[in-house]
Amino acid sequence: MVEQKLSVTLITGRTIDQGVGKELGKGSSEYFDSVAVCFLDPVDIKKLGLKNGANVQVTSPYGSVVVKVKKYTHGTMSGMVFMPCGLWANVICGTDTDSIGMPTFRGFTVEVEPAPDKPVLTLDELLKQEFGK
Amino acid sequence: MTKVIGSVVCTICGCLCDDLEVTVENNEIIKMKNGCAVCEAKMVHGYKSEERILKPHIRKNGKLVPVTIDEAIHEAAQILTDAKYPLLFGWTSSASETQHVGVELAEELGSALDNCCSVCHGPSVMATQEIGIPTATLGQIRHRADLIIYWACNPWSSHPRHVERYTAFTEGRFEKSEFKEYVQKLKAKASQKKVAAAIRRTQVRYQSPSRPKSALVEAPPQTLAKEGRKMVVFDVMKTMTAEVADYFVQVEPNRDYEIFGALRCLVNDQELDVDTVGGVPVDYLKEIADVMVNAEFGAIFFGLGLTQSIGRFRNVELAIALTRDLNRKTKFVVSPMRGHFNVTGANTVFAWQTGYPFALDFSQGYPQYNPGEFTAIDLLRRGDNDATLVISADPGAHFPKGALQNMLKYPLITINPDWNAISRLGDVVFPTQWCGIEQAGTAYRMDSVAITLKKVVEAPKGVPSDEEIVRRILEEVRVIKAKKTATDAADGNVSQEMVGSKKRRSKSIEKEMY
Numbered sequence: 271m272v273e274q275k276l277s278v279t280l281i282t283g284r285t286i287d288q289g290v291g292k293e294l295g296k297g298s299s300e301y302f303d304s305v306a307v308c309f310l311d312p313v314d315i316k317k318l319g320l321k322n323g324a325n326v327q328v329t330s331p332y333g334s335v336v337v338k339v340k341k342y343t344h345g346t347m348s349g350m351v352f353m354p355c356g357l358w359a360n361v362i363c364g365t366d367t368d369s370i371g372m373p374t375f376r377g378f379t380v381e382v383e384p385a386p387d388k389p390v391l392t393l394d395e396l397l398k399q400e401f402g403k
Numbered sequence: 404m405t406k407v408i409g410s411v412v413c414t415i416c417g418c419l420c421d422d423l424e425v426t427v428e429n430n431e432i433i434k435m436k437n438g439c440a441v442c443e444a445k446m447v448h449g450y451k452s453e454e455r456i457l458k459p460h461i462r463k464n465g466k467l468v469p470v471t472i473d474e475a476i477h478e479a480a481q482i483l484t485d486a487k488y489p490l491l492f493g494w495t496s497s498a499s500e501t502q503h504v505g506v507e508l509a510e511e512l513g514s515a516l517d518n519c520c521s522v523c524h525g526p527s528v529m530a531t532q533e534i535g536i537p538t539a540t541l542g543q544i545r546h547r548a549d550l551i552i553y554w555a556c557n558p559w560s561s562h563p564r565h566v567e568r569y570t571a572f573t574e575g576r577f578e579k580s581e582f583k584e585y586v587q588k589l590k591a592k593a594s595q596k597k598v599a600a601a602i603r604r605t606q607v608r609y610q611s612p613s614r615p616k617s618a619l620v621e622a623p624p625q626t627l628a629k630e631g632r633k634m635v636v637f638d639v640m641k642t643m644t645a646e647v648a649d650y651f652v653q654v655e656p657n658r659d660y661e662i663f664g665a666l667r668c669l670v671n672d673q674e675l676d677v678d679t680v681g682g683v684p685v686d687y688l689k690e691i692a693d694v695m696v697n698a699e700f701g702a703i704f705f706g707l708g709l710t711q712s713i714g715r716f717r718n719v720e721l722a723i724a725l726t727r728d729l730n731r732k733t734k735f736v737v738s739p740m741r742g743h744f745n746v747t748g749a750n751t752v753f754a755w756q757t758g759y760p761f762a763l764d765f766s767q768g769y770p771q772y773n774p775g776e777f778t779a780i781d782l783l784r785r786g787d788n789d790a791t792l793v794i795s796a797d798p799g800a801h802f803p804k805g806a807l808q809n810m811l812k813y814p815l816i817t818i819n820p821d822w823n824a825i826s827r828l829g830d831v832v833f834p835t836q837w838c839g840i841e842q843a844g845t846a847y848r849m850d851s852v853a854i855t856l857k858k859v860v861e862a863p864k865g866v867p868s869d870e871e872i873v874r875r876i877l878e879e880v881r882v883i884k885a886k887k888t889a890t891d892a893a894d895g896n897v898s899q900e901m902v903g904s905k906k907r908r909s910k911s912i913e914k915e916m917y
Contacts, residue, residue: 281640282711283557284557286440286559288560289441289561290440293441293448294448294449295452295454295822296454296821332804332805333804342640344642344643344646345640345641346653347639350639355800356800357800357824360807363803363804364805365780365805365806366784369774369781370525370526371517371525371762371778371779371780372521372525372526372710372778372780373780373806376656377656397799397824397827400804400807401811401828403828
């Protein structure tokens with residue numbers, strides 16, 4: 271049965287493509303393709319009735335962002351969503367630091383839902399939308 | 404004219420690989436040998452991309468317009484001097500010489516001073532301050548370690564040559580490389596996949612069996628008891644590093660603390676009366692504890708999975724405590740996987756200049772240290788600072804949205820070589836040289852070994868080094884302050900100004916305290 275929304279644990283981190291993309295330039299297509307994405311377990315993608323590369327909206331208590339979904343092929347990660355470090359992930363991360371300076375980057379629950387009609391914003395569009403600059 | 408420069412240092416991650424061979428033609432890098440994919444992206448393509456900033460810019464009527472360097476320096480110094488409590492943040496992709504001037508600027512301004520450590524391994528630094536750290540240089544680990552444990556990190560992506568240069572796949576003096584065994588394992592896996600695919604094709608309705616959650620962790624393989632180097636990976640998801648490892652342990656998110664505690668019990672010959680801890684069966688943990696105790700020289704490398712998960716610095720504290728326990732039975736070391744190439748340098752320079760490695764405040768005229776109060780995210784979350792200078796970092800892409808929104812309420816000065824996210828948001832934007840490509844200097848490797856960075860090409864005309872920019876801003880701040888003092892003296896306001904400067908402490912903190 272296809273589900274409308276999926277509650278999963280957010281994990282953020284580095285990927286080699288994100289590393290290459292950021293060094294080529296934050297405005298480069300390589301950076302956009304490697305960072306404006308999230309990785310889900312193939313089982314979870316199937317639950318949402320999605321195909322690899324479809325647009326999804328990831329929502330946390332701190333914000334919401336549209337990215338492309340990709341299958342995670344290295345191993346099982348059911349119940350988790352992985353997003354590479356970057357502005358798209360940080361839009362949904364919180365500023366609570368537990369009084370030691372480290373913000374809430376991972377390990378909290380977010381909701382993933384299909385967003386076929388919503389576009390994935392580029393870096394400049396996202397900066398404009400979130401910060402007006 | 405073409406020239407080949409050897410022993411060039413890579414300025415990407417904390418590994419600071421110093422064996423690059425760079426070919427330069429007409430003041431342009433055209434080829435690079437030995438580096439990883441990320442290094443190649445920066446040193447051959449990225450540093451000369453169209454994203455490069457070549458002129459200083461100031462935001463006028465909402466648009467960034469090119470200005471002269473003198474105008475930008477004056478504007479930046481004026482913003483910082485006018486602000487009651489500016490924040491100077493970044494410093495981790497600058498040479499240590501620049502970081503040194505940065506501390507002087509913070510002291511002159513009476514500002515907050517923080518580096519990127521506060522959003523990566525700040526908790527590791529705090530844990531080290533709590534209980535110390537038994538560690539070693541990467542050279543020691545390369546030659547002697549026979550058990551490598553990567554915990555909550557993925558060097559394949561974040562430190563691509565770490566495994567190849569310093570741990571499992573390197574040919575040490577006393578321990579041999581495991582690369583050949585890895586290749587054999589890959590071949591065996593490929594043939595297994597072919598057999599599985601053939602079986603699948605013969606079945607009409609094949610469905611992959613759903614795996615219960617408790618079956619995420621496979622039993623330790625027999626190869627874990629072999630002689631020679633072994634690599635174990637603990638992580639919440641199977642990464643490329645985990646695929647290379649002899650054994651991968653998939654832990655539940657936010658459960659590292661419990662697993663460290665369980666391993667400490669087992670290493671100290673205590674019994675556990677539960678079946679699983681953090682999703683890992685205790686029987687498997689017992690085998691891992693045996694492997695740890697029987698190792699001749701073990702090394703634990705941990706990443707942001709510990710410092711950013713629930714527990715933060717307490718997770719790291721237990722990792723260090725486990726290492727301490729293991730040292731009663733064998734030789735073990737532990738080391739954080741530091742990210743930016745000179746984040747260790749920022750900690751080191753700040754510490755020998757002020758006594759503290761990050762989260763600094765100079766508002767009282769002397770350095771104070773308090774993570775949670777003077778860390779960048781906390782200052783921004785509370786809205787304490789009223790101007791920000793960002794140097795050699797990109798909080799635009801790596802700070803949570805809420806912190807950035809508060810940062811952008813006030814003037815923002817950026818010093819970066821390219822148009823990264825924070826430069827696009829800046830009000831005064833400086834261009835600068837690429838450290839380690841166009842500018843020489845000193846950087847500290849993740850194991851605190853100082854390494855000299857080389858200059859391999861000349862910077863574009865008119866693009867200064869970040870050290871020069873910070874030094875010129877400092878001089879300009881002194882000039883503006885001297886003028887202001889002279890004007891105040893003429894008006895008889897000296898005593899009030901002095902009192903005012905001592906009351907820069909964050910308002911919200913005072914509210915919380917009283």
